[in-house]
Amino acid sequence: xxxxxxxxxxxxxxxxxxxxxxxxxxxxxxxxxxxxxxxxxxxxxxxxxxxxxxxxxxxxxxxxxxxxxxxxxxxxxxxxxxxxxxxxxxxxxxxxxxxxxxxxxxxxxxxxxxxxxxxxxxxxxxxxxxxxxxxxxxxxxxxxxxxxxxxxxxxxxxxxxxxxxxxxxxxxxxxxxxxxxxxxxxxxxxxxxxxxxxxxxxxxxxxxxxxxxxxxxxxxxxxxxxxxxxxxxxxxxxxxxxxxxxxxxxxxxxxxxxxxxxxxxxxxxxxxxxxxxxxxxxxxxxxxxxxxxxxxxxxxxxxxxxxxxxxxxxxxxxxxxxxxxxxxxxxxxx
Amino acid sequence: xxxxxxxxxxxxxxxxxxxxxxxxxxxxxxxxxxxxxxxxxxxxxxxxxxxxxxxxxxxxxxxxxxxxxxxxxxxxxxxxxxxxxxxxxxxxxxxxxxxxxxxxxxxxxxxxxxxxxxxxxxxxxxxxxxxxxxxxxxxxxxxxxxxxxxxxxxxxxxxxxxxxxxxxxxxxxxxxxxxxxxxxxxxxxxxxxxxxxxxxxxxxxxxxxxxxxxxxxxxxxxxxxxxxxxxxxxxxxxxxxxxxxxxxxxxxxxxxxxxxxxxxxxxxxxxxxxxxxxxxxxxxxxxxxxxxxxxxxxxxxxxxxxxxxxxxxxxxxxxxxxxxxxxxxxxxxx
Numbered sequence: 001x002x003x004x005x006x007x008x009x010x011x012x013x014x015x016x017x018x019x020x021x022x023x024x025x026x027x028x029x030x031x032x033x034x035x036x037x038x039x040x041x042x043x044x045x046x047x048x049x050x051x052x053x054x055x056x057x058x059x060x061x062x063x064x065x066x067x068x069x070x071x072x073x074x075x076x077x078x079x080x081x082x083x084x085x086x087x088x089x090x091x092x093x094x095x096x097x098x099x100x101x102x103x104x105x106x107x108x109x110x111x112x113x114x115x116x117x118x119x120x121x122x123x124x125x126x127x128x129x130x131x132x133x134x135x136x137x138x139x140x141x142x143x144x145x146x147x148x149x150x151x152x153x154x155x156x157x158x159x160x161x162x163x164x165x166x167x168x169x170x171x172x173x174x175x176x177x178x179x180x181x182x183x184x185x186x187x188x189x190x191x192x193x194x195x196x197x198x199x200x201x202x203x204x205x206x207x208x209x210x211x212x213x214x215x216x217x218x219x220x221x222x223x224x225x226x227x228x229x230x231x232x233x234x235x236x237x238x239x240x241x242x243x244x245x246x247x248x249x250x251x252x253x254x255x256x257x258x259x260x261x262x263x264x265x266x267x268x269x270x271x272x273x274x275x276x277x278x279x280x281x282x283x284x285x286x287x288x289x290x291x292x293x294x295x296x297x298x299x300x301x302x303x304x305x306x307x308x309x310x311x312x313x314x315x316x317x318x319x320x321x322x323x324x325x326x327x328x329x330x331x332x333x334x
Numbered sequence: 335x336x337x338x339x340x341x342x343x344x345x346x347x348x349x350x351x352x353x354x355x356x357x358x359x360x361x362x363x364x365x366x367x368x369x370x371x372x373x374x375x376x377x378x379x380x381x382x383x384x385x386x387x388x389x390x391x392x393x394x395x396x397x398x399x400x401x402x403x404x405x406x407x408x409x410x411x412x413x414x415x416x417x418x419x420x421x422x423x424x425x426x427x428x429x430x431x432x433x434x435x436x437x438x439x440x441x442x443x444x445x446x447x448x449x450x451x452x453x454x455x456x457x458x459x460x461x462x463x464x465x466x467x468x469x470x471x472x473x474x475x476x477x478x479x480x481x482x483x484x485x486x487x488x489x490x491x492x493x494x495x496x497x498x499x500x501x502x503x504x505x506x507x508x509x510x511x512x513x514x515x516x517x518x519x520x521x522x523x524x525x526x527x528x529x530x531x532x533x534x535x536x537x538x539x540x541x542x543x544x545x546x547x548x549x550x551x552x553x554x555x556x557x558x559x560x561x562x563x564x565x566x567x568x569x570x571x572x573x574x575x576x577x578x579x580x581x582x583x584x585x586x587x588x589x590x591x592x593x594x595x596x597x598x599x600x601x602x603x604x605x606x607x608x609x610x611x612x613x614x615x616x617x618x619x620x621x622x623x624x625x626x627x628x629x630x631x632x633x634x635x636x637x638x639x640x641x642x643x644x645x646x647x648x649x650x651x652x653x654x655x656x657x658x659x660x661x662x663x664x665x666x667x668x
Contacts, residue, residue, distance in 0.1 A: 030656060037651060038652075041651055169386070169387065169503075278649065279645075279649055282645070283645055285655050286644075286648060286655050289656065290659055293659050293663055294629065295624070295625055311620060314620060317372045321620050328624065
């Protein structure tokens, strides 16, 4: 039986082996990815992001548990840690997860740390997600640590992006929200039993109104809800991110969050945004692969001596990097 | 007078105009960059990074003030905000800075938000730093918000990287430190008047010992110092990141921090690491430029119809992205 057949039949050991190959970008792993590609496109990809200290990992655990118990979905978790470029900080988180989720054959957890470049990590994550998709996992949750461009890159992978906040995380938080708000499909205020939760909700509410001028956010049964104002009713397909409160350590607010995610999927399907996001995702992936292939070909074509000599001229400030590129590319085309 | 001559003469208005051109990657800006490149390589590039809430911005302000007043150095600050890909969160920080530093012709502050891709931001930052270097600023401080790969990319730019921590920033902090410790040349515990400062120092200390097994960290006049153990004395060029305590809002610990930075420069010079870092930085930059040029040429060579048709086959899952790349590159080479 080939590797891809084993994966499609749900062989867990074959899956674990393939994930390692795919992460290392081995030729063998690549070949299996190509075989599996026609079987992808079915999973719901959920991105979970937010600043450190918001309790993302336990929230993801609770989401996975809920999808298992209440909906009998198969769930994969990809924990991406771009802040650990050299050592694996994510590994620690895994052990905590294991207590709740281990032993369930319909849950699979994979941690990934950065390997050299963010571009490399985004590509490796995309490939790992494809493997889980082909292997028949209904839900693939991609969780990222930190607050930066990495989130934006990972969010491009997901159908639904959750941005997690928590009360009392310091004074720079406002600045982060401003940027990250625009990738959020659902805003989660976790640790909602902590003091300051009202302030966190209020500031998210006003940022939402700022970002969506035709929106008013109101409180309904203790939760902030958002509603488009009449003048924007012509755009019925507009999605305003709802604010969901959770206490993930106690499982509070998880069913409501899952319901909000389901509403977002309905919105994506009815508005055509699901197809649009799939298209964008594959286009970004294709472009990244083209870039890598062109660079590989360049390295094959140029002599390392020629490259080193040109680099040395740049270091000596004899030529600028731009002139160096022109020389290298011209030399190659002759 | 050409643009590059104006810059070399210290014309502030010409500098501001060039920075805008360089950020927008205009052909005009590129041409001036090429002219200025031989005048670069003199500035000391300091990177400052750390999690949100550590008070990086006020620390950078204090550093700049100290370099102005105590050493009469010309200082440029580049505030990079990768967490604001769409809106400019960094602008707010600028207004706060202005109170302390505005009106001084030997200080220049520039904020940069992400534009589309992290690669683009890193390149734009590198170019802006080059402009300041050529314009004769002695110190160029690059400050980044967040905790992720962006820091690692920005750190590659700097000769000296400061990683800023602060007491009481939540439970995920440990995981961040693990990764970011390896890019730190100097560890700063800011807000050192806050409760919990002892714990922050202790955990940094044990992580340092873990990362440098031949090192013991000890306390000296209220500051944790690190020292290589005898068995590692053969490697005299080893640099162990010192831990510096500061209260940036009150300017406390700033002279000591500046002294530590000066020691690091001495270390870089005597060990040969200064040249090595310059080399690495220019090599990374050259490779990024080659990648961009290859992609631009690819786009010129291929018809958009051919590209769209191939992408559509990927979206329909008829071919995998890897097969698509092979087809596109072969088509182009015929």
